[in-house]
Amino acid sequence: MSSFDESDAFEAASLSVRAMAARPAPYLDGLNPAQREAVETLNGPVLMLAGAGTGKTRALTARIAHLLATGQARPNEILAVTFTNKAAREMRNRIGGFMGHAVEGMPWLGTFHAICVKLLRRHAELVDLKSNFTILDTDDQTRLMKQLIIAANIDEKRWPARMLAGIIDTWKNRAWTPEKVPEREKDAFDGKGVMLYAEYQDRLRTLNAVDFGDLLLHVIRIFQENADLLEQYQRWFRYILVDEYQDTNVAQYLWLRLLAQSHSNICVVGDDDQSIYGWRGAEVGNILRFEKDFPGAKVIRLEQNYRSTGHILAAASGVISANKGRLGKTLWTEDDDGEKVRLIGHWDGEEEARWIGEEIEDAQAGRGRFRDRVNVRSISLQQETDRLSKGGAVSKHREGDIHKVNLARSQTLSEEGKHNFPIPHGFELDEIAILVRASHQMRAFEDRFLTIGLPYRVIGGPRFYERMEIRDAMAYFRLVVSPEDDLAFERIVNVPKRGLGEKAQATIQQTARQHGVSLTEGAQILIDEGGIGGKGAKELQKLLDQLQRWARMAHGPLRQVGPSDDLIEEDGARGMSHVELAEIILDESGYTAHWQNDKTPEAPGRLENLKELVKALEEFENLQGFLEHVSLIMDNETEDGVPKVTLMTLHAAKGLEFPAVFLPGWEDGLFPSQRAMDGEGLKGLEEERRLAYVGITRAEEVCTISFAGNRRVYGQWQSQMPSRFIDELPAEHVEVLTPPGLYGHGGGMSAAASPVDGMMRGSDLHDRAARADVYNSPGWKRLQANQGARHLRQPQEARNMVIDAEAVALHDIGARVFHQKFGYGEVVEVEGDKLSVEFEKAGTKKVVARYVVAADAAGDVPF
DNA sequence: GCACTTCATGTTTTT
DNA sequence: CATGAAGTGC
Numbered sequence: 047m048s049s050f051d052e053s054d055a056f057e058a059a060s061l062s063v064r065a066m067a068a069r070p071a072p073y074l075d076g077l078n079p080a081q082r083e084a085v086e087t088l089n090g091p092v093l094m095l096a097g098a099g100t101g102k103t104r105a106l107t108a109r110i111a112h113l114l115a116t117g118q119a120r121p122n123e124i125l126a127v128t129f130t131n132k133a134a135r136e137m138r139n140r141i142g143g144f145m146g147h148a149v150e151g152m153p154w155l156g157t158f159h160a161i162c163v164k165l166l167r168r169h170a171e172l173v174d175l176k177s178n179f180t181i182l183d184t185d186d187q188t189r190l191m192k193q194l195i196i197a198a199n200i201d202e203k204r205w206p207a208r209m210l211a212g213i214i215d216t217w218k219n220r221a222w223t224p225e226k227v228p229e230r231e232k233d234a235f236d237g238k239g240v241m242l243y244a245e246y247q248d249r250l251r252t253l254n255a256v257d258f259g260d261l262l263l264h265v266i267r268i269f270q271e272n273a274d275l276l277e278q279y280q281r282w283f284r285y286i287l288v289d290e291y292q293d294t295n296v297a298q299y300l301w302l303r304l305l306a307q308s309h310s311n312i313c314v315v316g317d318d319d320q321s322i323y324g325w326r327g328a329e330v331g332n333i334l335r336f337e338k339d340f341p342g343a344k345v346i347r348l349e350q351n352y353r354s355t356g357h358i359l360a361a362a363s364g365v366i367s368a369n370k371g372r373l374g375k376t377l378w379t380e381d382d383d384g385e386k387v388r389l390i391g392h393w394d395g396e397e398e399a400r401w402i403g404e405e406i407e408d409a410q411a412g413r414g415r416f417r418d419r420v421n422v423r424s425i426s427l428q429q430e431t432d433r434l435s436k437g438g439a440v441s442k443h444r445e446g447d448i449h450k451v452n453l454a455r456s457q458t459l460s461e462e463g464k465h466n467f468p469i470p471h472g473f474e475l476d477e478i479a480i481l482v483r484a485s486h487q488m489r490a491f492e493d494r495f496l497t498i499g500l501p502y503r504v505i506g507g508p509r510f511y512e513r514m515e516i517r518d519a520m521a522y523f524r525l526v527v528s529p530e531d532d533l534a535f536e537r538i539v540n541v542p543k544r545g546l547g548e549k550a551q552a553t554i555q556q557t558a559r560q561h562g563v564s565l566t567e568g569a570q571i572l573i574d575e576g577g578i579g580g581k582g583a584k585e586l587q588k589l590l591d592q593l594q595r596w597a598r599m600a601h602g603p604l605r606q607v608g609p610s611d612d613l614i615e616e617d618g619a620r621g622m623s624h625v626e627l628a629e630i631i632l633d634e635s636g637y638t639a640h641w642q643n644d645k646t647p648e649a650p651g652r653l654e655n656l657k658e659l660v661k662a663l664e665e666f667e668n669l670q671g672f673l674e675h676v677s678l679i680m681d682n683e684t685e686d687g688v689p690k691v692t693l694m695t696l697h698a699a700k701g702l703e704f705p706a707v708f709l710p711g712w713e714d715g716l717f718p719s720q721r722a723m724d725g726e727g728l729k730g731l732e733e734e735r736r737l738a739y740v741g742i743t744r745a746e747e748v749c750t751i752s753f754a755g756n757r758r759v760y761g762q763w764q765s766q767m768p769s770r771f772i773d774e775l776p777a778e779h780v781e782v783l784t785p786p787g788l789y790g791h792g793g794g795m796s797a798a799a800s801p802v803d804g805m806m807r808g809s810d811l812h813d814r815a816a817r818a819d820v821y822n823s824p825g826w827k828r829l830q831a832n833q834g835a836r837h838l839r840q841p842q843e844a845r846n847m848v849i850d851a852e853a854v855a856l857h858d859i860g861a862r863v864f865h866q867k868f869g870y871g872e873v874v875e876v877e878g879d880k881l882s883v884e885f886e887k888a889g890t891k892k893v894v895a896r897y898v899v900a901a902d903a904a905g906d907v908p909f
Numbered sequence: 910g911c912a913c914t915t916c917a918t919g920t921t922t923t924t
Numbered sequence: 925c926a927t928g929a930a931g932t933g934c
Binding site for chain 2: 128129130131132133157158159160181183184258259261290293322323325326483484485486506543545547548549677678695696697698700701716719720721722733737759760
């Protein structure tokens with residue numbers, strides 16, 4: 047569990063304790079006046095402008111608690127919409143905390159999509175669907191579109207399916223059905239976009255399927271075409287709350303407007319400065335226009351920030367103030383100024399990763415510049431006790447209104463208000479995050495952290511349910527649950543290989559189409575007609591039989607349909623759980639074996655994932671329930687309890703907070719990203735700037751921004767200019783650290799570095815040019831002048847050299863060594879200061895010699 | 910139908 | 925550079 051989750055859990059728990067003390071309205075405790083107003087203004091439209099870290103979720107959940115506690119609404123009369131399942135879950139938990147018991151009901155608290163699924167299952171027939179429709183994910187969508195593109199005889203290379211998917215998605219975000227796509231967009235996709243869109247919708251209807259966009263659009267259509275039904279729901283949802291309103295797209299806006307227009311009891315919460323999903327269809331305009339859309343709206347600004355120190359907040363405000371057309375908020379804090387935002391330039395991306403790695407090690411151990419760190423910070427008692435108790439350093443308990451906290455020196459403090467806590471140590475790893483603009487930037491850090499054995503976790507990346515093996519397995523499950531799921535059939539007919547190649551599959555398609563049946567049935571007909579022979583026919587028949595058998599097993603008590611003896615015997619297995627069934631399916635289909643026989647390095651991991659999938663099944667009643675769940679939920683957080691540094695994109699970081707944040711790669715072209723600016727011009731730049739704002743405001747205590755003078759982009763070394771956002775940082779809130787790689791080396795950097803490093807650095811000429819760029823940036827100069835550069839520490843290279851000399855001498859081929867992360871192994875190759883080591887558990891890895899010690903000296907690792 | 914090659918491509922991604 | 929998709933040869 048990450049830090050924010052835990053602190054929330056604690057807060058919820060402690061609040062529920064208060065509730066039991068029978069106070070009248072516990073959810074009002076500790077709210078500031080603005081929050082309180084937001085909670086108590088129940089009727090009419092409310093726009094809650096909540097800046098970063100201003101207790102938005104707190105206010106939102108308290109508002110719901112207030113609605114319930116005052117009897118204004120019953121739990122099922124509140125429609126509360128979020129964007130993520132995580133946010134919905136958190137809200138549910140918090141309300142539970144306020145109310146002192148689990149919230150029964152609240153069936154309409156969820157994501158837009160989850161709520162729409164619910165509505166659509168009820169009224170599917172109104173849009174020509176059956177209520178058991180399947181929800182396609184992006185992969186299914188593109189495959190389907192690819193078929194349509196090929197069928198329409200369009201060059202699939204010039205007009206790829208992914209592009210069409212993107213276009214249609216954009217249209218759906220704007221609530222454009224094929225007929226409503228405006229004239230100016232009609233030349234999209236070689237002029238065939240609209241046609242393909244219409245065909246795609248047709249295909250979906252025949253497949254009894256919808257995509258994510260449809261969930262919204264179908265419901266909108268139902269409401270528009272059935273006034274009585276709409277009215278019913280308008281009456282039903284007496285109060286509407288929307289989180290992250292700045293992220294809503296046109297379709298979501300229309301959806302909300304339909305439901306809210308009768309009573310206008312709609313409260314939206316958002317921050318225009320944190321709108322970072324414009325490229326995905328989010329319309330900042332929705333929040334900017336709210337007062338016009340809902341006349342008489344009360345605008346409440348939450349401006350007191352409880353998260354970041356003064357300097358951090360001021361730096362963030364300075365950057366965002368460059369944007370135009372903001373609703374405008376002035377964030378302030380009672381907190382101390384704290385440490386200034388730290389800014390540092392590096393020679394290149396690797397140096398940057400190396401430096402951050404060392405900073406983290408120092409911070410973690412309370413070493414180096416963190417050694418004397420006694421950070422006095424005003425925070426709430428809960429936060430502090432929670433923070434410290436994670437390290438097992440303190441115990442905490444309550445006596446009435448008094449918290450007892452046993453720190454190194456025992457302190458007794460009253461519960462309310464803020465206190466100054468000396469923090470006599472650095473940071474735990476899970477209090478540190480590195481936030482990057484693009485996920486490929488993570489690599490440098492992963493490489494580095496692996497080498498030095500620093501535990502890290504990557505948030506985002508390929509998600510669990512998007513992985514090939516998981517999708518394959520789920521296709522099997524889908525097919526068992528609904529044999530007419532053609533997309534699932536296509537996916538797995540030949541996985542594992544059954545000798546059913548392109549040709550055979552095309553024949554199945556053809557047969558199915560001729561008879562107007564599903565692929566499963568088509569395949570059976572094909573076999574019966576003898577249209578397919580040999581090994582393929584045999585394998586196909588086997589698959590079809592298996593599918594039927596699994597389906598019977600899935601349906602519990604069997605009707606007397608089993609024709610053969612062994613099927614009857616299988617009936618004995620009717621009490622079988624869906625978990626066992628899943629295992630059987632994966633086994634008998636040969637899918638497990640398929641990966642067991644696979645010798646690629648990923649195979650073991652994939653098998654591991656399959657095991658996890660089966661484990662995840664346990665939480666559901668049956669396969670159907672599970673499939674419904676995963677089609678909407680795509681999150682994936684596995685925790686092993688080891689504190690780790692978090693690596694993620696700025697986008698993924700929205701809504702989170704960390705005591706220490708590193709923001710690397712602030713270079714023009716990277717951040718702000720060139721593409722964002724090319725595509726959307728000023729609009730794109732402003733969104734990038736909001737991203738910068740989001741990044742800085744994630745930090746509670748220490749925020750470190752960095753850039754590199756050189757970076758390898760697509761294999762080519764490029765010299766980089768510091769980001770224009772660096773120019774926009776208000777100098778008085780920034781401390782410039784001298785880049786170690788650029789200090790005290792003269793021109794002899796390449797020569798002084800190790801041979802390997804020397805090679806990686808490229809020519810001297812290039813070096814000089816790049817260095818000039820770094821120092822010529824206006825922002826850099828200004829900051830230098832303002833701050834006066836301070837010497838930071840001994841240059842990195844020089845420190846390493848000494849150790850390297852020892853390390854290289856120590857390890858020869860054949861030596862048994864120990865590595866902090868990979869364990870014991872044997873040196874198989876030596877190249878300068880890099881060793882190839884065959885580890886007993888981790889396989890063969892390249893590591894830097896100084897991070898490995900002779901096996902018998904494993905006790906005193908030199909870091 | 911499969912293994913090996915060449916070739917283009919290269920943000921962000923709540924559901 | 926490094927990854928994935930499409931193309932080529934067996």
